[in-house]
Amino acid sequence: MTGRVLIVAGSDSGGGAGIQADIKAVTALGGYAATAVTALTAQNTRGVFGVHPVPIDFIVEQIALVLGDIGADTLKTGMMGTAAVIEAVAEALSRYGDGIPLVVDPVMVAKGGHPLLDASAQGALRDLLVPRAAVLTPNVPEAEALSGRAIGSVTDMEAAGKALLDLGPEAVLMKGGHLPGATVTDLLVTADAVRRFDAPRIETTATHGTGCTLASAIACGLAQGMALEDTVARARAYVRRAMETAPGFGQGHGPMNHAHTVAPFKG
Template sequence: MTQQDRPAPRGRVLIVAGSDSGGGAGIQADIKSVTALGGFAMTAITALTAQNTRGVHGVHGIPVDFVVQQMRVVLDDLGADAVKTGMMGLPDVIEAVADALADLAPDVPLVVDPVMMAKGGHALLDPSAEATLRTRLVPRATVLTPNAPEAEALTGRPIATVADLEEAGRALLDMGPRAVLMKGGHLEGETVTDLLIGPDGVVRMDAPRIASTATHGTGCTLASALACGIAQGLPLEQAVSRARAYVRCAMETAPGFGSGHGPMNHGHTVAPFSG
């Protein structure tokens, strides 16, 4: 395939999230995922982290006005077919991002990944921001993508079973998002069950658990892959299925870097350019 034969990116995704210096999660994973799935990634960075596979070693917040400025200049010029939010950090960041979305992109689909904790256990959302996330971003979401601990924090419900996962998902749906993708990876068992919950019912998606330490950035990657599918016009269930398949293959072909929770292979869909 020549360079002229290669398709142009399709589906513009603005990602509002934090940077991961280790490259496995955050903005870096988001950009890789959208690009690998044929979309065009744009960013508004909310925080810088000094991070590797062993954990988060430092966080430097970006001034709120500059977060909004990044969003504004991108949306004013390039536009977006979907927006994905990740690490927000503080209440004032959430407030500003929600206001900017209402002003600049009121009709653009929004995937909200309610990032609260890094894989190594470092808090990425101040506890004071949970209520703001619940009231400002969750109701605006086209799709909300919590894992079980995040859903527990947002609903106040303990989650230990798939039935609990469904009940919490329905409670989150009542908060206003159009759909909720409940991720079951934190539950025990050889099968991982995710639930796509919407006003028309529940779609259950099962897959065998992969025994792997290459789990860093799975949530960021899934949400961005989903946002890319939505930006490209895929029906929601198809966009979710493609995103889950992308993450699974990225885990199965992980490069094995680092001594902690390692990164995935985000580039598994990309063939090297040979001329």
Template sequence: MRGRVLIVAGSDSGGGAGIQADLKAVTALGAFGATAITALTAQNTRGVFGVSPVPPAFIEQQMSLVLEDIGADVIKTGMLHSAEVIDTVAGVHARLAEDVPLVVDPVMVAKGGAPLLLPEAREALLGRLLPRAALITPNLPEAEVLSGQTIDGVPAMRRVAEALLALGPKAVLLKGGHLEGPVVTDVLVTAAGEARLFEADRIETRSTHGTGCTLASAIAAGIAQGLGMEAAIGRARRYLRLAIEQAPGLGHGHGPLNHAVTARPFD
């Protein structure tokens, strides 16, 4: 086991997304995952039916205790539902982990459509957290909300990724799964002026619950283990594809992935 990832995100009672997906992905790729839980959700593959926020002071305590004892090579964030929570996470990062790379998955809406970020928290996300990030991983709807621009194709993805990069993160991975077509394209742009397209054939499946959480955590694990940004993203995308291809087919809605695709069961 190599690399420490502190995951700051919400809990998914269905086990397919959130903290549960994060921990599974990090473990499957050989890193150690610690957590600070920001909210409890009551959900399954059909949707989110309830959210119980964790007080910001307790989120801060969780993060601080982990960082002061175990430490972290990367901090990965998921569901940060309010401006107060975002301010808390940014504050702890500035105080205790200034030099620790921050991977921000700007979770806003659950797969089933339930909002996971309060509207007034958008400005806190833009002003407080994104400038601290080594990488942000928005999907198309999230990128449209953050940028105020419409995305209708890969050229627009590149343009919006550059606009988000101007807000301060060191890199932006804009995920194109919401565009129609047989090929899924992700766009990476960096503050160093690099740009790259990652392409793969689309997998026709309903087992897509937690794909964003899984990808961001898999990338975080790679960075924590010393991989460069492109190498971490490439490995994470390969892992995610295998996890989708070998999904267990559970539930009646957007089903979970097979996060244990890399694991070998005991005899």
């Protein structure tokens, strides 16, 4: 087990996304996952039916205790919910996790359409977490909201990625799954280059937790000392295989097979 990742995000009772997906992904890739839970959700593959926020001082206490004892090689943020949570988490990460690379997954809306970030909190996300990110991982709607740009093509994705890079992150992984077409294109945008990743689209309903999983897989690779392009390539391959071998659970946007890298224990 190599690479410690502290994940600050919400819980998914259905197990397919949120910290459940984060823990599974990091573990399946050989890392160690710790968590600071920001919210509890009542959800399944058909949607989010309730959100119960965790008290802010308790979120901060989780972060402080984990980093003060176990430590972390990489940090990862997911569902924040409100501006107040973002402000507290940003301050806590600066106080207790200064210098530790941060992967920011700007979670705004659940797969079924339920909002997971107050509209008023987008500015706090843009101003407080995005600038300190080693990697920012927005999908198309998230990138549009953060950049203020409409995205209808890969060319638009690149322009929005460069605009987001100007906000301060070291790298932006623009995820193109929301764009139409038989090929899904992601762009890794840095100050030095734009690296393009293409793959045939998988026609499946097993898409719950893809964003959480990809960001945590990237965080795990960084924690293990992998180069950025290599960790993005491994993370994309891991998510793709998890979709291809999904168990078929649920009646909506189903979970992936996070454990496809793990051999069953025979006893």
